[in-house]
Amino acid sequence: MDMSKYLDLFLSEAREHLQGVEQELTRLGGLPPEGAAESLNNLFRHFHSLKGMSASMGFAGIATLSHAVEDLFDTVRRAPAEA
Numbered sequence: 001m002d003m004s005k006y007l008d009l010f011l012s013e014a015r016e017h018l019q020g021v022e023q024e025l026t027r028l029g030g031l032p033p034e035g036a037a038e039s040l041n042n043l044f045r046h047f048h049s050l051k052g053m054s055a056s057m058g059f060a061g062i063a064t065l066s067h068a069v070e071d072l073f074d075t076v077r078r079a080p081a082e083a
Contacts, residue, residue: 003057010057017046017053040077044070 021043028039051066
């Protein structure tokens with residue numbers, strides 16, 4: 001299937017997710033560890049979305065990277081004191 005017709009939509013949505021990542025990372029930097037849960041969940045969701053979108057478009061490298069970062073945030077949000 002030719003996915004090129006979806007490229008503009010992918011780029012637009014990817015930009016939105018990356019802007020959300022930037023906002024959450026900035027926010028997270030100013031929070032005490034006990035207040036970080038919401039930002040960690042939001043970061044996980046942004047990378048989860050990026051992973052799925054990238055895989056759908058056939059961008060394996062971006063999907064693999066997004067999956068690794070998603071796993072990292074999942075680990076941190078499950079055991080923030082150990083990360």
